[in-house]
Amino acid sequence: xxxxxxxxxxxxxxxxxxxxxxxxxxxxxxxxxxxxxxxxxxxxxxxxxxxxxxxxxxxxxxxxxxxxxxxxxxxxxxxxxxxxxxxxxxxxxxxxxxxxxxxxxxxxxxxxxxxxxxxxxxxxxxxxxxxxxxxxxxxxxxxxxxxxxxxxxxxxxxxxxxxxxxxxxxxxxxxxxxxxxxxxxxxxxxxxxxxxxxxxxxxxxxxxxxxxxxxxxxxxxxxxxxxxxxxxxxxxxxxxxxxxxxxxxxxxxxxxxxxxxxxxxxxxxxxxxxxxxxxxxxxxxxxxxxxxxxxxxxxxxxxxxxxxxxxxxxxxxxxxxxxxxxxxxxxxxxxxxxxxxxxxxx
Amino acid sequence: xxxxxxxxxxxxxxxxxxxxxxxxxxxxxxxxxxxxxxxxxxxxxxxxxxxxxxxxxxxxxxxxxxxxxxxxxxxxxxxxxxxxxxxxxxxxxxxxxxxxxxxxxxxxxxxxxxxxxxxxxxxxxxxxxxxxxxxxxxxxxxxxxxxxxxxxxxxxxxxxxxxxxxxxxxxxxxxxxxxxxxxxxxxxxxxxxxxxxxxxxxxxxxxxxxxxxxxxxxxxxxxxxxxxxxxxxxxxxxxxxxxxxxxxxxxxxxxxxxxxxxxxxxxxxxxxxxxxxxxxxxxxxxxxxxxxxxxxxxxxxxxxxxxxxxxxxxxxxxxxxxxxxxxxxxxxxxxxxxxxxxxxxx
DNA sequence: AAATAAAATGATATCGGTTACATTTTAGTT
DNA sequence: AACTAAAATGTAACCGATATCATTTTATTT
Numbered sequence: 001x002x003x004x005x006x007x008x009x010x011x012x013x014x015x016x017x018x019x020x021x022x023x024x025x026x027x028x029x030x031x032x033x034x035x036x037x038x039x040x041x042x043x044x045x046x047x048x049x050x051x052x053x054x055x056x057x058x059x060x061x062x063x064x065x066x067x068x069x070x071x072x073x074x075x076x077x078x079x080x081x082x083x084x085x086x087x088x089x090x091x092x093x094x095x096x097x098x099x100x101x102x103x104x105x106x107x108x109x110x111x112x113x114x115x116x117x118x119x120x121x122x123x124x125x126x127x128x129x130x131x132x133x134x135x136x137x138x139x140x141x142x143x144x145x146x147x148x149x150x151x152x153x154x155x156x157x158x159x160x161x162x163x164x165x166x167x168x169x170x171x172x173x174x175x176x177x178x179x180x181x182x183x184x185x186x187x188x189x190x191x192x193x194x195x196x197x198x199x200x201x202x203x204x205x206x207x208x209x210x211x212x213x214x215x216x217x218x219x220x221x222x223x224x225x226x227x228x229x230x231x232x233x234x235x236x237x238x239x240x241x242x243x244x245x246x247x248x249x250x251x252x253x254x255x256x257x258x259x260x261x262x263x264x265x266x267x268x269x270x271x272x273x274x275x276x277x278x279x280x281x282x283x284x285x286x287x288x289x290x291x292x293x294x295x296x297x298x299x300x301x302x303x304x305x306x307x308x309x310x311x312x313x314x315x316x317x318x319x320x321x322x323x324x325x326x327x328x329x330x331x332x333x334x335x336x337x338x339x340x341x342x343x344x345x346x
Numbered sequence: 347x348x349x350x351x352x353x354x355x356x357x358x359x360x361x362x363x364x365x366x367x368x369x370x371x372x373x374x375x376x377x378x379x380x381x382x383x384x385x386x387x388x389x390x391x392x393x394x395x396x397x398x399x400x401x402x403x404x405x406x407x408x409x410x411x412x413x414x415x416x417x418x419x420x421x422x423x424x425x426x427x428x429x430x431x432x433x434x435x436x437x438x439x440x441x442x443x444x445x446x447x448x449x450x451x452x453x454x455x456x457x458x459x460x461x462x463x464x465x466x467x468x469x470x471x472x473x474x475x476x477x478x479x480x481x482x483x484x485x486x487x488x489x490x491x492x493x494x495x496x497x498x499x500x501x502x503x504x505x506x507x508x509x510x511x512x513x514x515x516x517x518x519x520x521x522x523x524x525x526x527x528x529x530x531x532x533x534x535x536x537x538x539x540x541x542x543x544x545x546x547x548x549x550x551x552x553x554x555x556x557x558x559x560x561x562x563x564x565x566x567x568x569x570x571x572x573x574x575x576x577x578x579x580x581x582x583x584x585x586x587x588x589x590x591x592x593x594x595x596x597x598x599x600x601x602x603x604x605x606x607x608x609x610x611x612x613x614x615x616x617x618x619x620x621x622x623x624x625x626x627x628x629x630x631x632x633x634x635x636x637x638x639x640x641x642x643x644x645x646x647x648x649x650x651x652x653x654x655x656x657x658x659x660x661x662x663x664x665x666x667x668x669x670x671x672x673x674x675x676x677x678x679x680x681x682x683x684x685x686x687x688x689x690x691x692x
Numbered sequence: 693a694a695a696t697a698a699a700a701t702g703a704t705a706t707c708g709g710t711t712a713c714a715t716t717t718t719a720g721t722t
Numbered sequence: 723a724a725c726t727a728a729a730a731t732g733t734a735a736c737c738g739a740t741a742t743c744a745t746t747t748t749a750t751t752t
Binding site: 359360366374397400460 | 704
């Protein structure tokens, strides 16, 4: 590959002039500039940006830690990141970490070693916290699932309010026996959504029943499995609120296999509004999150930090939307029959 | 950030010794090595890998051009790439190109400018072809949808045979009126799968009907739309073979909305075997592709090329598998009734 | 103890750009 | 024509590591 010296030789000027002709053309006479451009063309010269980055100390790369790229919601987030990064001329280094702390720490080292300028974390874990830092904190933005006391800008959604809104919706349909298929127990996301669920129950004067909370891991399979468990209860719930759409779709299948009709026999709600949610049978009632916007905002915030356009620590809260589709409906009047005398219904 | 000179100063040795103590410890005396390691620790030294990369001329980055990261199949491919790249200590630079030639060419420049060592292309387009190359070809691997005459290693699947296998399956169930929802017309993938479909029809002596081919774009929506069109035909098909699972799931929804039962009234088949395929209603008969393996293989091939472990141009063909689920079934005997006299059925 | 080989360490060029500073050329003024 | 300011260009240091080659130190042999 030809370098700047080669071009300088061809154009019969100094390397500094070549550099200037390309970077600040106004500093170079038209005649020289043309000579240089001709030489660039002749040599097929492409500046070695690795050298530029090294010299400038800026890699113009951002590391993104994604728990699972194969998750549809995160795929949308990444899509938004891509868009914003490209616009601002940064590249994304993708880290598929399977939510493994050590894998994330390994990726965080890319920032420490100047291979990336900053990091976007989509999980409530601070990979820099454990790196023995003699210097100040490295640039980071935390999005989607955020740390309670994040030492960095944050992009999130009011998960508690969203879960409350969904639960209120189910309550308004007459449901009183509402199960929830959660995510991993330690996750703040799970905690907040359970809290919102509880808020709604409390406000409606419905007793909270811990045993209605079923653990899942955000996959179709886990939604199916958890639902199967719920159906073994002597009094089965009249509605299942899943913490994401994948689990809700898993739940739908399980219910179908048990011969239950949704929403006639049981209502199902999801969270995220992935594309498949509108195409399930029945289409899924869910909470829509602006996934791409999460990505765009996170990238823009991080670059703002890097370019010093930001001093304080912003906390961006994106809006959610309750999307009503066919998977939720009024509770069946005969429902409590299993363990309630029919006389109550009169 | 502290650098190697700082460490050398602290350890009271030369920078060369520091470098050696870290890279080839066996060349340095134990005493000196310990002094250096202590200094490294004291200074919180992390080698600037941007400098290392610059010096070595190798970025250890790979560009991946993905038509749509939000596509479930590609998400799995990326997942596999990640895994392989991490193992071999490379990073992935992700380019979400929306199948736009110019966007891909822009990303290809990352390789030209030494920011990445090679490129993986998941589409039948050669972004290097248009770059005026004075030098030899830049390292590239083409996977999933491949160029007919790819000037590089290739990872693919026998799409023609796979489509033929699925069509044969449908034929064996008695279907003679089989529609196909295709991908974009220009794609070799589409061409090969249509060819395989036709192979099977020909072998069975069933006439090929061009009007049964319906264009789609691999999204849920397009599957839905195309199906709606097919249902307007005076003689509606008894089976629909979709070129990917998303479109098949879109088709399922459309059929449901029209009050048609799958597979009793009409059979539906997909391609890819994404996770949702097993959870649709009914579960989707499809062609399983080893998506993660595509990613892993592509990355390993590219790195082999980069590390000169490869001279010839390999063409890896991964296996597919026909996965039979509930969305395909025998053709209804009364089906041809719409435009065939009942007398034929006796 | 001297000679020699082997091991350890140091000085420095190098990668390919950018940029501060020095120098030369051109344009403008009297 | 002489002088000055401005514009254009050149020289060389620099970014942080690696690696070659030279030099010094240590170990081994006689």
